[in-house]
Amino acid sequence: MKESLDKDIIIKELGRSVFSSNFIFHQKINSTNTLAKELALKGEPHGTIILAEEQTAGRGRLNRKWLSQGHENLLFTILLRPPLSADNIFPLTIILAISAIDAINDMTGLNVLIKWPNDLYFKKKKLGGILTEFSLKAGVAEYVILGLGINVNWMPGEGDGLSYPATSLLAESGIRVSRNRLITGILKRFEVSYENVLSGKTDGLHLSWNKLSLVIGKDVEIISPDEVIKGRAIAIDHKGALLLKNALGEEIKILSGDVSLRF
Numbered sequence: 001m002k003e004s005l006d007k008d009i010i011i012k013e014l015g016r017s018v019f020s021s022n023f024i025f026h027q028k029i030n031s032t033n034t035l036a037k038e039l040a041l042k043g044e045p046h047g048t049i050i051l052a053e054e055q056t057a058g059r060g061r062l063n064r065k066w067l068s069q070g071h072e073n074l075l076f077t078i079l080l081r082p083p084l085s086a087d088n089i090f091p092l093t094i095i096l097a098i099s100a101i102d103a104i105n106d107m108t109g110l111n112v113l114i115k116w117p118n119d120l121y122f123k124k125k126k127l128g129g130i131l132t133e134f135s136l137k138a139g140v141a142e143y144v145i146l147g148l149g150i151n152v153n154w155m156p157g158e159g160d161g162l163s164y165p166a167t168s169l170l171a172e173s174g175i176r177v178s179r180n181r182l183i184t185g186i187l188k189r190f191e192v193s194y195e196n197v198l199s200g201k202t203d204g205l206h207l208s209w210n211k212l213s214l215v216i217g218k219d220v221e222i223i224s225p226d227e228v229i230k231g232r233a234i235a236i237d238h239k240g241a242l243l244l245k246n247a248l249g250e251e252i253k254i255l256s257g258d259v260s261l262r263f
């Protein structure tokens with residue numbers, strides 16, 4: 001039986017959580033990130049969640065579109081107002097990825113990995129992605145919005161307009177996952193990790209984000225608008241930067257870009 005997203009069920013399951021007090025649900029919206037940005041500018045509080053069954057203009061990183069079949073997948077954005085400087089914001093993306101990976105593993109047994117910086121992969125196919133956007137005021141985050149899209153009960157295939165190999169939880173596990181339970185599981189885990197990030201307890205998280213990385217130990221190309229950097233991915237550091245070793249044995253720190261992997 002198909003399950004609809006149900007705000008009341010999610011709020012009840014979240015219980016006492018920063019994410020249960022301003023939970024916004026839309027059947028159809030342009031993009032949960034776009035609305036989150038508008039609401040952030042209007043002063044909506046830390047912990048606001050925007051969830052939608054369907055997006056008409058879903059956005060991905062690097063001005064890409066995020067295509068997703070309505071009523072089958074998970075599309076939501078978390079609005080945060082963390083007391084963090086610019087170079088401490090990136091771990092928030094990674095803890096959301098880890099929260100999603102753990103919740104997915106709990107519900108399906110699948111071992112999903114992170115393709116640095118923001119993609120969720122199962123084997124060689126993309127399962128989800130995170131779009132992080134933020135604004136700074138006097139060097140500190142005014143708001144951070146983290147938008148997560150996961151292919152849940154969709155069967156991506158020919159003619160769906162995707163330019164990369166994609167998959168879904170249903171396609172890989174054969175299980176129709178409850179999206180209400182999945183978002184609850186993700187938000188509960190994220191809330192705990194978020195507190196750890198704020199209090200500087202990131203050692204355990206740092207181990208997890210290296211262990212769950214698809215790129216560590218692999219030869220990669222980092223593609224940015226200005227250049228292509230080649231090297232072997234060595235580790236992800238405490239701030240979330242990717243460390244590479246190039247052919248000359250020099251260590252290079254990558255803060256952003258698109259990773260190309262030869263599978």
Ligand code: BTN
Nearest residue numbers: 031033058059060061129147149
């Ligand atoms: C990427 O892979 O480039 C990131 C994709 C992020 C997609 C999610 S879906 C919910 C939220 N709203 C958006 O418009 N984008 C993010």
